[in-house]
Amino acid sequence: MQWVDHTDQVIGVAYQLQGLIINMENALRGHVNTGEEEFLQPYNEAKSTIDSRFEVLDRLVSDNPPQQARLATIRSRFDQWRISANDVIVRRQKNGVEDYESTLQRKQLMDSIRAERSVFTATEERLRCTSVRSICPRWPKE
Numbered sequence: 001m002q003w004v005d006h007t008d009q010v011i012g013v014a015y016q017l018q019g020l021i022i023n024m025e026n027a028l029r030g031h032v033n034t035g036e037e038e039f040l041q042p043y044n045e046a047k048s049t050i051d052s053r054f055e056v057l058d059r060l061v062s063d064n065p066p067q068q069a070r071l072a073t074i075r076s077r078f079d080q081w082r083i084s085a086n087d088v089i090v091r092r093q094k095n096g097v098e099d100y101e102s103t104l105q106r107k108q109l110m111d112s113i114r115a116e117r118s119v120f121t122a123t124e125e126r127l128r129c130t131s132v133r134s135i136c137p138r139w140p141k142e
Contacts, residue, residue, distance in 0.1 A: 013057045
């Protein structure tokens with residue numbers, strides 16, 4: 001049951017992280033579209049806690065090198081996205097316009113973050129099912 005609890009924790013933190021990333025992406029989009037600072041509130045709120053969620057998740061998967069590698073990839077791509085997002089916020093505050101290439105690059109980074117996060121979570125869900133089946137052999141197969 002400890003393994004089940006552990007994978008539940010990993011999955012829970014992964015979903016929290018996903019929510020924070022989505023909040024940042026949506027807030028950035030609202031700010032870029034309108035130029036209004038109020039749209040950045042969810043961005044700034046998520047920004048203040050997202051690094052701690054990455055750290056918690058890293059500790060939780062410290063016993064699983066493939067998951068650590070996936071998480072490192074997610075974090076690296078997110079850090080690239082965040083740098084670009086911060087640049088566009090500064091540019092927008094100066095009434096600048098976002099160029100197409102930067103917008104496309106950020107979208108591609110976010111798409112790759114989503115894809116990697118899906119694999120990460122699916123792996124944890126498989127681990128949870130395997131753990132449940134080991135203590136409850138009648139548990140239905142996937």
